[in-house]
Amino acid sequence: MTDILPFLKSIISVAGLSGYETPVANLIEEKWTPLVDEISRSRLGSIHGLKKGSVSGKASRPSVLIATHMDAIGLMVTRIVDGFIYVTNIGGVDARVLPGTPVLVHATKSAKELYGVVAMPPANLLPEGQSAGAIGLKYLMIDTGLTPREVSKRVHIGDRVSFNTEPVEMSGGCISGHTLDNRASVAALTICLEELQAKSHIWDVWALASIQEEVTFGGSYTSTYQLRPTIAIALDMTFGNGTGSNDHTAFPIGKGVTLGIGPSVHPFLHKRFKEVAERVEIPVKDEALPDHSSTDADAMQLTAEGIPTMVVSIPQRYMHTPVELVALKDIQRAGRLLAEFVASLEADFINKIAWD
Template sequence: MREESKKFLEKLLSTPSPSGDEANIQKIWMNYIKNFADKVETDAAGNVIAVVNPENTFKIMLAGHCDEIAFMVNYIDDDGFLYLSKAGGISPKLALGMRVKVLGESGAVSGVIGVKAEHQGGSKDEVKIEDIYVDCGAEDRGDMEQYVGIGDYVIYDQDYKYILNDRLVGRGLDNRTGAFIVAEVLRRIADQNVNVGVYAVSTVNEETNMGGAYFAGSSIQPTMAIACDVSFATDYPDMDKKKHGNVALGKGPILSKGAPINKKINQLMVNTAKKNNIPIQYELTPRLTGTDADKIRLSGKGVPTALVSLPLRYMHSPSEIVSLSDMENEIELLVKTILALKGDESLKPVE
């Protein structure tokens, strides 16, 4: 990975992007991609859409969501402690004892999720959202309300780190890595002889309602779409591979198989992988994918859609792990697939 691209990825990972408040990270994404896109625009949902070859009638849409799971301030008690609601699939149990940032209107306020000492009984076996609170050191409600209001977002105070074997750990790799990947794909094909229009979208709200994907799909009306997200690696202790499948870090991106997935798009990527010796893995999504692909597929008159995912350990935890080699292989798979398109492909399963 070139150094400028790596710095861009790191900047995305260091920028808070709770689902519903993605404007700051979108400005960073837009500022990066405007250097090589033919056209960049935003929409009322908060998506950023960058295009190469906008005049082409055959349009491929790549979607990577930039939002991360978070908490929101729901109540401030008389002693200045903050009580929370969830914005996305965030686990209260994993939050115990974690340092957090409350994203107040005037700036971030540091705090910690309180946890009862084991000497005093410890935490409950089953921790619910109403059981946890944030301690920012405030003396009382009035003191706290100088900095924080109802509806302010709360994120883990966790930055990225590189660990052994070309692996990256951090919060919200789901799915700032996807937003990075679609930007990099567009950058790498921008000066190539591309036969189709390529629409790279950094989407919003995936973790809460997937509305950004629907807005983008309805606006672009692509010929085909590929959602770029993360999915579950199963290569760590206590994972039942008979139940959850066999997916490992460092073994390449994951293609989904199931009813929501257009088989012809998948075959295009399989052909590309074989031709270019790019490793790929598979997962099953029999009914829904649980990603932006579901909303894009049902936008407009319907969009043939596929899903390519980055293997990820410890999803929706404060410390997710991915492999940089998987990221590079996913980018290469998408670039080579797009460059192989003639622009007259039929995506109908039956003809």
């Protein structure tokens, strides 16, 4: 197995906020190109990689789509006051941890990126009742160190602001950084494609790096419509055990991946994943998703006449913060499990997907 760490570090060292995924899309396309037979981009910018299966003939080739969203949460400039930049969120940002975060302001007036830090206003400048505890996003501001004049010359309302925390390799085989949600899954899908180079598989595989999952599921809605796979899998992050989150809704880091169960998941796909995991001895845990899954699967399932979907997740601590934390082992496991699942698909698998 090749070392995925350099690639993972490279894709969590660039921006690529929802709606503006190009910087990370370029890296992913470059990495996937030698691993697939065809590669292209959708009208909205999702990456479609096709690795052809061994089934002969052109008509009705069965295909499995594996979706990993590549977009990142982040911030957007709403107004500038005395050189300080106020922002709103793109996607769900946990504002409690933002003060002190290094950021990059993608300043379009000067077409140059500006370094900044998220600053907290002093207590006496906050409205009554706002000065204690975590400060709401609308009161936080970004300091670029530039004079008000300079900031106004360079920064536009609507400019993006991305997290600029460096990836950190941690003890215990963990990595921390921004946007591991969901680029850790992109790395896992890359491992899957690498594994499939030496494995025979009957089904076509669509590797999808989707756009705008964090805001509208825009990439999965549209790419699934265009590609019309037979079945579809979302690989995303789930909540990892840690301080204050040790109940059944969180899963231990480094102890394997989770298999979703619930209305977003076709029970037959869950069953097959479980069988494959047991056979190849990859540890998995069932994850109850009693409502929707909050992954691309929710959109893919409802596309066209409906598509059987599956949700596989990698446990992660500090979701939607600039210091998300994942065990590398789990990324490897997710990639291998996907490859083994794909290889397990027999030509008539879809006929076995039947409700009792």
